[in-house]
Structure formats: structure tokens, C-alpha cells
Amino acid sequence: MDFFTQQDKARRQTGWLVFLFILAVVGLIVLTNLLIGLVVWSVTQEETMQRGLSVVSQTDTQTIAALFSWNTFGLVSLAVAGAVGCAILYKWFQLSSGGKAVAESLGGVRLYPNSEDADHLQVLNVVEEMALASGMPVPAVYLLEHEIGINAFAAGNGPADAVIGVTKGCVQQFKRDELQGVIAHEFSHILNGDMRLNLRLIALLHGIVFIGLVGELLVRGSRSRRSDSRVAVLGIALLVIGWLGTFFGNLIRAAVSRQREFLADASAVQFTRNPEGIANALKLIGGYSSGTEINDSHRSEVSHLFFGQAISKLSNMMATHPPLVDRILKVDPDWDGNYLYRSTVTRERKKEEEKLTQAEKREAFSQAIITGAAVTSGIDPEVLFSGSADLDQIRREIDGIPALLHEQAHDPFGAIAVCYLLITHIEPSLQEKQWQVIAQSGIKGIEPLMRQLYPVVEHLDISARLPLIELLLPALKCMSQEQYKRFKHTLLLLIRADAKTDLFEWCLYQLVRHYLAGEFEPVKASKPRYKEAKALSDEYQLVLSVLAHKGHEQEADAQRAFNRGAGSAGLYNISLLSEDACELERFIRAVNALSYAYPTLKPRLITGIKKCIYQDGEVTALEREIVSSIAVVMDAPIPLFIEPH
Known part of the structure; x- marks a missing residue:
């Protein structure tokens, strides 16, 4: 599903x-x-x-x-x-x-992307991988450092303000694949719409x-x-x-929660393609003396958020989670009934054994992204891997981010500098205006860092822009409220330096604003209005026309791409608009209107958009950025352009 x-x-x-x-x-x-x-x-x-x-x-x-x-x-x-x-x-x-309100009420401490603790970095890396795999923004991560029980949770009103919480026991006891299974379980709660229901x-x-x-x-x-x-x-x-x-x-509450837990376990297996990871995590919980117990005084009102039973000694009727044995058997039907027991020495040895070469990490990471695309799109992962998925393309994009920028992207100050540099103009007079804006921004030390990084960003491959933006978001969420206001104000001034907004600037602003607003501003979810595609035919016609023209130089090719997308969405009475009619302001209003579609209508609309782009068999970096921004505005997972063959 x-x-x-x-x-x-x-x-x-x-x-x-x-x-x-x-x-x-x-x-x-x-x-x-x-x-x-x-x-x-x-x-x-x-x-x-x-x-x-x-x-x-x-x-x-x-x-x-x-x-x-x-x-x-x-x-x-x-x-x-x-x-x-x-x-x-x-x-x-x-x-x-x-979600941060829930995490902080439980005594959670935020883990920062530039942390030097090896265990913390492992959690942050796994969360980052699962976010990219599911087409979701990278959420903030909180550590419940006073909880020795093995547990985790996801909380938030939606993907933009979601957080992942893990206990000290979870960080200390799990191997990477077990942690990956648990984090994938929590991401499925985000994708399946459980978080808002839980709040x-x-x-x-x-x-x-x-x-x-x-x-x-x-x-x-x-x-x-x-x-x-x-x-x-x-x-x-x-x-x-x-x-x-x-x-x-x-x-x-308990009845609803128990059913959602079975669904999340199944989704975790789909994401990771490794049932052993979450199965071993559950078996380790069964053999761990502290189990999944949470000791915080607020545990009773949030117990249904956790990966495991936060309060022990509850009757089956009142339990927020299914019995551990039932969950293990659902994932591993051949389980022999023995739990796992892991001492500190065993855990350290296992950590050494599980170290992968850089090539193996890239392979596993790429497969996770492809599998995530399949799960969020309703495609059978087996179908994807039976064909010739373009793993090389994904590797090139990840490796296309220079090491210096990758390092700066995990530091809040460096992330601000990189974000600003991505919209720096090439034309000297406009660039000079932007440097003046930076000098007057009041952000101390930002200009020297930007000038140091500018040569690297200037030669950045265009295909690396979108993954780089996604990597910036967790660090940008670590800003203070005052820093965010100044950051946002300066970003808008940089975009308006030439008195107009181009498509990439709009895309970057939508990605940054949407994912940071949940952290710093009150967010009001769009209430669905439109159940039928024909109610959005004018808006969809404009969006498809923009994509068709941006992705195809020849009018005939643009026409074929438009027709394929319109037909996939079930709109056969709309026609390709001229390029002159595809004004950016009209396009922005049209995309905003699509966000009011009902959840059951959104797949058809996004499928049509993907078919339009796939018509020529090639997906450009700008097309990916546009579609990613459209998905963000529509509160949908960012589609990854891998089709089953």
C-alpha cells in the first residue's frame, strides 16, 4: 500500500x-x-x-x-x-x-550533524540514509540519554516538523543493520500518516x-x-x-496503535530489504534486561509513539504494542524462539565485523534509496531489482558533492554559507549586489567563509545541487529563532537582487522554507478540497506545460511529453500551453493549488508529472529540482526517477 x-x-x-x-x-x-x-x-x-x-x-x-x-x-x-x-x-x-515538543518533554537532547561521537554519528547517518531513501526531509534526531531501555520514536505534525528520538540503550546496543531496521520502522510512521494521528x-x-x-x-x-x-x-x-x-x-488508543505497529514493521522490511535487521532488533529487546521500558514521568501519554512497549506489565487489552513474539514471527516466520543476548565486549566485536568498505557502503546506500522510491511509489521492490536500475547515476550524484562542501553541509554556519552560494549569480554586476547584501546581513564571519567556498560551488556539477540541498537541511534546523529570521530575510534579498525569481531560486526556496518552517514557524496543514483531477485541470495543464517546455527543446517532443503526462493523470481534454503562457507566477499559483488535492488523487497527479519527464528517456537536473519542489509543496514524498523495466 x-x-x-x-x-x-x-x-x-x-x-x-x-x-x-x-x-x-x-x-x-x-x-x-x-x-x-x-x-x-x-x-x-x-x-x-x-x-x-x-x-x-x-x-x-x-x-x-x-x-x-x-x-x-x-x-x-x-x-x-x-x-x-x-x-x-x-x-x-x-x-x-x-515533534521537538514531545522529544524535549521526555528530556531529549538534540544530536547535531557535526557531532564527533561515533555512536551519535552512526544514528545520524542512518537517519540521513532513510530520509533520502523515502524521499523525505532529514528530520532532527534527539537522544534520551537517561533511558537505558532499547526504544525509539517518531513524532511531529508532518514530515516538515518530524523528529526521530532514540534512547541511550538503543544507541549502545544495536548494530548498524538493527538500528537501520528500527529507524526504517519509525520512518514508515511518518510516511503512513501515523504521527499526526498519534499527536x-x-x-x-x-x-x-x-x-x-x-x-x-x-x-x-x-x-x-x-x-x-x-x-x-x-x-x-x-x-x-x-x-x-x-x-x-x-x-x-491501544487498539489503533497495535495495528499501526504491524504495518510499520512490514514497511521497515520493505525499506531496508533486510528482514534480519529489524528481526534481530526485536530479538535483542527480548533478551535485554531493561527491555523497552521508559522511566520518564510523561511516558503514559506518549507510550503509543515508541517502537516498543514503553510501560511494562500492561494487560494485552491496554498494551499499545503487539506481543514481541508476534512481531518477531511476522518478520521471521522461521524463528527458533531464542532471544539475542549481547554483552559490551560482544557489541564492540560486532561493530568491527560490520565495517564495510567504501564501495560496499555506496552499494548498500544506493539500493536503500531505490527501495525507498519503490515503497513510497507503491512499486514492488523485487520488480525494481529484477531490472537494470541505474545505480551508477545515484553514485555519481552522491560522489558529485565535493568533500569540503559535504563537511560544511553538516555544520549550521557552513550550511548557511553553502545555501547562499547556490543562488549566487554568475553575472558580475548582480553578484556584486549579492555580496553587498551578505556584507550587510549582520551574520558575522559569513562573507569570508563564502568567498573561501565560492570556487568550489562555482564548479559544482548541476546534478549535485539537489542532494546537497537535502544534506543542508538538518544543520540549518540547528539555528536559533533569531538566526533563522536573519537567514530567511537575507535569502530573500539574495533571490530578489536581480528583481526577479528564476525556477531554481523558487525550487531552493520552497525546499528550504517548507522543511525549516516546521522547526521555526507555526505550520497549518492544507485541508484537502479536490477529489477529482478535472477540478484541477487548468492548474495541472499549466504545470505540465512548464515541465514539457523545460525538458524538451523541440515543440513536437514537448507535445508528446505533455500528452503522455495528461493521459496518465486521466485528463484527456487539456492541451499544451505556449511557452509564453507559462509565466512563473502563474506556475507557482498552480502548484499551490495542487497541494489541496485529496491524498488519493495525488498519486495520479505525480504519476502524470513523472511520465511527462520520462517521455524522452532522460531526466535533467532542473527537471528533478522542479518536481522535487512540487512534491514538497504537495506534502508528498520526493519522487526518485527510477522506473521498473
């Missing part, structure tokens, strides 16, 4: 989740009314008896009836719904900054738990005022309601 189908499935599951939650809240409101009514009635009855009046008098009967009137019911319902709603909004606001679960459940928290406060408060029995009784009643709501809410 491909990325877009999973997104649509996750969206439908979220709808069911909201429906179940509404039922739970309605049930809580009814219970709250009944319990508050009974509490007030009991208090009234006590006062009546103290006055020496008959408990079964006509007045008391009317009082009991009044307690359950529509007026009282409405007021209590409004109070409960308001309290739950405010609690949900508060938690949602806390999580609005994305909604946290916010919704917090609303239900809030009722119990209020009850607990009332019970504690009543201890200092022992004569006031009303507060204690009401507190106990709310505690019971909160407990019931939490119980059923956790049942919903």
Missing part, C-alpha cells in the same frame, strides 16, 4: 477516532450530570433531615426532579464540555511546535484525563476542610468519571 493510500487511511481512522471520542465525551457528560445530581440530592437530603423535615415530602420530590431538569443538564453539560475542550486546546497548543490521540486523551485530575484536586482539597463533605464526594465522583474515560480512551 503506497504513501497516499496510507495518508487517506490515516485520515479516515482519525475521523473514527474523533467520532469515538465524541461518544466518550457525551457519555462523560451524562455520567457527570447523574453523579452531580446525586451528590447535590444527597447534600439536600442531609440538610432537610437536619431541619427535622420529612425526607419523602412533596418538596423533596420536586427538588430531585429539578436536579435533572433540562436547564441544569445544559449548564452542567456546558461546564464539562468547556473544561474538556480547554484541556484539549491547551495540550494541542503545547504540541503545536511539532491527536495525546491531545484528546488529555481532555478526558483532565476530568479525573480535577477530581483528584478536589479530594486533596477536602482533606484540609474535613467538615465539607460535598467537596470530597464531588471529587470522588469526578475521579470515577475520569478513570472510566481514561480507561476507554486508552482502549481506543
Whole structure:
């Protein structure tokens, strides 16, 4: 099942989740009314008896009836719904900054791309590989350095603000292929749309738990005022309601989470083409004394985010993850039932044994990228590898990045310099304007570094620009808020130095802005509007026309490419626009409109775009950059141009 189908499935599951939650809240409101009514009635009855009046008098009967009137019911319902709603909004606001809010709440420490720790670098390298393999931006990585249990998680509202978290036990115990299997599992959660669903679960459940928290406060408060029995009784009643709501809410969360874990395990095998990696990771967890236990005080509300069961000793009904044995057998049906046990000495020896030559690393990395392209596109990986996939092309692109730029791309300051240099003009007068912008930017030391790197960037092969931009992103995410504002402002000034924007400048800005906004700015996801391709026919016509003209010099070739793309998208009534009609501003508006397509429509649109480019059997660097930027705007994995034969 491909990325877009999973997104649509996750969206439908979220709808069911909201429906179940509404039922739970309605049930809580009814219970709250009944319990508050009974509490007030009991208090009234006590006062009546103290006055020496008959408990079964006509007045008391009317009082009991009044307690359950529509007026009282409405007021209590409004109070409960308001309290739950405010609690949900508060938690949602806390999580609005994305995955880093979750990681930091668990005590996570960010791993920087220029780290010198060998274990940290291994994690960062594996995450980088999986990101390129899945067509996703490289996410920030956080280490839970106080957690010795073996575990990991992915969190965020979407790919742009996603983070990967790993525990100290995970970093210390896993070999590279085992770590790769676990990271691939977490990336599948990003691709399958699970992260946003998981954050909604946290916010919704917090609303239900809030009722119990209020009850607990009332019970504690009543201890200092022992004569006031009303507060204690009401507190106990709310505690019971909160407990019931939490119980059923956790049942919903656990049921959804267990199914998504099986899917993520299967996706990890597809990504890595190595079932032994994730299978051994699970077996090692089974033989590890600390298991997957998380000790942080916030573990209960985020337990469903983790790779393994964060809280042990839970019943099967309440467990957020399937039993370890079931997960292993799904991946390795021939498992003999023995877990793995690894001492520190064994681990160090294994690390030496698993060192690969540079050529083998390139081969494994290239295959991972191709497999990722297959998984995110819904192509059977076996079909890809039965043909003649162009591994040499991928190697050339990776090796095309000079060592100096590769090193600078992993340092925040160096990444800023390289990013600016990529849009430096060749024409001397325009270049001089840009150097003046740099000198006035207020970024100390950036100009000397840029002048040092300029000769290297000047001779950079055009095919290396896109992979270099992707490598810059993790380091750029390490900027402070103030540095980001200055970086973005200066970037826009450099682009506008010639009073116009070309296609490459637009592509670079879209890639950088989209992936950094999730780190530094509030991001509002586009709500789907269009279910049918014909609703976007004018916009799609313009986008395809731009691609057809940019990729083909002859009008006849451009026409054939356009027709192939339009036919693949199911739009047979649109025609190629003239090159003069393909203005950049119109193109930008058209691409933005495509982002409002439903997840199930996006595959058809992107397939048509790929077919248009493939018409002449050649994909230029500019075409790849344009399509990558279109995919970014559409919140879709960046397509990798490898077709099955």
C-alpha cells in the first residue's frame, strides 16, 4: 500500500477516532450530570433531615426532579464540555511546535550533524540514509540519554516538523543493520500518516484525563476542610468519571496503535530489504534486561509513539504494542524462539565485523534509496531489482558533492554559507549586489567563509545541487529563532537582487522554507478540497506545460511529453500551453493549488508529472529540482526517477 493510500487511511481512522471520542465525551457528560445530581440530592437530603423535615415530602420530590431538569443538564453539560475542550486546546497548543515538543518533554537532547561521537554519528547517518531513501526531509534526531531501555520514536505534525528520538540503550546496543531496521520502522510512521494521528490521540486523551485530575484536586482539597463533605464526594465522583474515560480512551488508543505497529514493521522490511535487521532488533529487546521500558514521568501519554512497549506489565487489552513474539514471527516466520543476548565486549566485536568498505557502503546506500522510491511509489521492490536500475547515476550524484562542501553541509554556519552560494549569480554586476547584501546581513564571519567556498560551488556539477540541498537541511534546523529570521530575510534579498525569481531560486526556496518552517514557524496543514483531477485541470495543464517546455527543446517532443503526462493523470481534454503562457507566477499559483488535492488523487497527479519527464528517456537536473519542489509543496514524498523495466 503506497504513501497516499496510507495518508487517506490515516485520515479516515482519525475521523473514527474523533467520532469515538465524541461518544466518550457525551457519555462523560451524562455520567457527570447523574453523579452531580446525586451528590447535590444527597447534600439536600442531609440538610432537610437536619431541619427535622420529612425526607419523602412533596418538596423533596420536586427538588430531585429539578436536579435533572433540562436547564441544569445544559449548564452542567456546558461546564464539562468547556473544561474538556480547554484541556484539549491547551495540550494541542503545547504540541503545536511539532515533534521537538514531545522529544524535549521526555528530556531529549538534540544530536547535531557535526557531532564527533561515533555512536551519535552512526544514528545520524542512518537517519540521513532513510530520509533520502523515502524521499523525505532529514528530520532532527534527539537522544534520551537517561533511558537505558532499547526504544525509539517518531513524532511531529508532518514530515516538515518530524523528529526521530532514540534512547541511550538503543544507541549502545544495536548494530548498524538493527538500528537501520528500527529507524526504517519509525520512518514508515511518518510516511503512513501515523504521527499526526498519534499527536491527536495525546491531545484528546488529555481532555478526558483532565476530568479525573480535577477530581483528584478536589479530594486533596477536602482533606484540609474535613467538615465539607460535598467537596470530597464531588471529587470522588469526578475521579470515577475520569478513570472510566481514561480507561476507554486508552482502549481506543491501544487498539489503533497495535495495528499501526504491524504495518510499520512490514514497511521497515520493505525499506531496508533486510528482514534480519529489524528481526534481530526485536530479538535483542527480548533478551535485554531493561527491555523497552521508559522511566520518564510523561511516558503514559506518549507510550503509543515508541517502537516498543514503553510501560511494562500492561494487560494485552491496554498494551499499545503487539506481543514481541508476534512481531518477531511476522518478520521471521522461521524463528527458533531464542532471544539475542549481547554483552559490551560482544557489541564492540560486532561493530568491527560490520565495517564495510567504501564501495560496499555506496552499494548498500544506493539500493536503500531505490527501495525507498519503490515503497513510497507503491512499486514492488523485487520488480525494481529484477531490472537494470541505474545505480551508477545515484553514485555519481552522491560522489558529485565535493568533500569540503559535504563537511560544511553538516555544520549550521557552513550550511548557511553553502545555501547562499547556490543562488549566487554568475553575472558580475548582480553578484556584486549579492555580496553587498551578505556584507550587510549582520551574520558575522559569513562573507569570508563564502568567498573561501565560492570556487568550489562555482564548479559544482548541476546534478549535485539537489542532494546537497537535502544534506543542508538538518544543520540549518540547528539555528536559533533569531538566526533563522536573519537567514530567511537575507535569502530573500539574495533571490530578489536581480528583481526577479528564476525556477531554481523558487525550487531552493520552497525546499528550504517548507522543511525549516516546521522547526521555526507555526505550520497549518492544507485541508484537502479536490477529489477529482478535472477540478484541477487548468492548474495541472499549466504545470505540465512548464515541465514539457523545460525538458524538451523541440515543440513536437514537448507535445508528446505533455500528452503522455495528461493521459496518465486521466485528463484527456487539456492541451499544451505556449511557452509564453507559462509565466512563473502563474506556475507557482498552480502548484499551490495542487497541494489541496485529496491524498488519493495525488498519486495520479505525480504519476502524470513523472511520465511527462520520462517521455524522452532522460531526466535533467532542473527537471528533478522542479518536481522535487512540487512534491514538497504537495506534502508528498520526493519522487526518485527510477522506473521498473
